[in-house]
C-alpha cells in the first residue's frame with residue numbers, strides 16, 4: 001500500500017496564517033480538538049502524541065509550545081547567523097532529512113540559552129514525508145529528556161523552512177568510528193560503553209506510558225560526545241504507535257535496510273521488539289566491525305545477520321568473526337556474553353528477544369570484566385592536520401580514552417578540518433529509507449532464514 005503523503009501546508013500552516021487566533025478554526029476531528037484545548041492551557045505542559053497531529057491542520061505554532069520542555073523557537077535569520085550563513089566551513093554532513101551545520105550561540109543570543117556549540121539540521125525543501133519527520137523530532141525530543149537522547153535545543157518553523165537545533169556532539173556518530181576507523185579501532189570497552197548508553201536510551205523510550213518505537217536504530221544515529229558517551233539522534237521515524245489507527249502511513253514499512261526486524265518487513269508488525277532486533281544488528285556490527293549489508297560481497301556474506309548469527313553460538317566460530325583490529329584485546333567472557341545477547345536480540349521470534357531492560361542489565365557488568373589482555377597498543381588520536389600516536393593500556397581503555405580526549409580537546413576541540421573531509425563522501429548520500437513495503441517484502445524473503 002502506498003504511504004499517504006502529507007504536504008507541508010496541510011499539516012502545518014505557515015506562521016503568517018496562524019496569528020494565535022485558534023478560536024476561528026473549525027474543529028473536525030478529536031485530535032484537533034484536543035490540540036486546541038491544549039493550546040488554551042498555557043501553564044501546565046501536557047503530553048502530546050504524534051497521533052494528535054495526524055491529518056490535522058493544526059500547527060505547532062498553535063500550541064504556544066506549552067508541552068515542550070526548554071525548547072527555543074528560532075527564526076530562519078537567527079539560524080543563518082549562528083551557522084555563518086550555512087557556510088561550507090560549518091558543514092557537518094547530510095542524511096536523509098537534510099544537511100547539518102555546526103553553529104555557535106553565545107549567552108546574549110536568547111534568554112535562557114547558554115553559550116554553546118550547536119548542530120543545525122535543515123529539512124530538504126521537497127517537503128512531503130520530510131515534514132512528518134521534522135514534527136516527530138520536535139514532538140518526541142521536545143518532551144523526552146534523557147542523558148542518552150540527543151538534546152533538542154530548539155526549532156524553526158517559518159514559511160517553508162523547517163530546521164532543528166541540537167546540542168553539538170563532538171565525536172560525530174558511531175558509524176564513522178566503527179567502520180571508517182578514523183583514529184584507529186575503537187577499544188573493546190569503549191564499544192561496550194557506547195552500546196550500553198544507546199541501550200539505556202532505547203530502554204527509556206520503551207518505558208514511556210505510550211512506548212516510543214525508535215524504528216531506525218543504526219550506528220549513524222548514535223552520536224558520541226567527547227568522552228564517548230552515546231546519545232540517540234534522528235527521531236524522524238519514531239512513533240508512539242498511536243498513528244496506526246488512523247492512516248495508511250504507518251502501514252508502510254520504513255527503516256534502513258539490514259536493520260529492520262523480519263516481522264516488520266514481512267508483515268508491517270511494529271513493536272518495541274523491532275528496536276531490539278535492530279539493536280542486535282548493531283551489537284553484531286560492534287563485534288565484527290562489518291556493515292549490516294555489504295553489497296560488494298558475494299551473496300552469502302552480504303547480509304550480516306544471516307552470515308553472522310549462526311556463528312554466535314559456537315565459541316570456535318565466534319573467534320573467527322571478531323573484528324581483527326581489536327587484536328585480541330578484549331574480555332573473552334565479555335565477548336561471549338555479548339555474543340549470547342546478540343543471538344537472542346536477533347531471534348526470528350519477537351517474543352524470544354530480551355527487553356531493553358534485560359539488555360541494559362546484561363551489558364552493564366561487562367564493563368567491569370577484567371580479563372582483558374594487557375599490554376600497550378597503538379591508538380591514534382586524530383588531531384586536525386596531523387596524527388598523534390599514543391600508547392594506551394588496554395585494561396582501562398574507557399578511562400584512558402577519556403583522558404586522551406581531554407588532552408586533545410585543549411589542542412583542538414573539534415578536529416573540524418578532519419571531520420569535514422571525512423564527511424565529504426556522505427554529502428550526497430540519502431537516507432536508505434524504504435517506504436515501499438513491496439521492496440522490503442522481497443528483501444525479507446531472501447535476507448532471513450526462519451530460526452527460533
Ligand SMILES: Nc1ncnc2c1ncn2[C@@H]1O[C@H](COP(=O)(O)OP(=O)(O)OP(=O)(O)O)[C@@H](O)[C@H]1O
Pocket residue numbers: 092093094095096097098099100119121150166167168169170172173220221223233234423430431432
Ligand atoms: N547533534 C549533532 N552533533 C554533531 N554532529 C551531528 C549532529 N547531528 C548530526 N550530526 C552529523 O551530521 C551528519 C548528518 O547526520 P544525520 O543524522 O542527518 O544523517 P545520518 O544519520 O548520517 O544519515 P541517515 O539520515 O541515513 O540516518 C552526520 O555525520 C552526523 O554525525
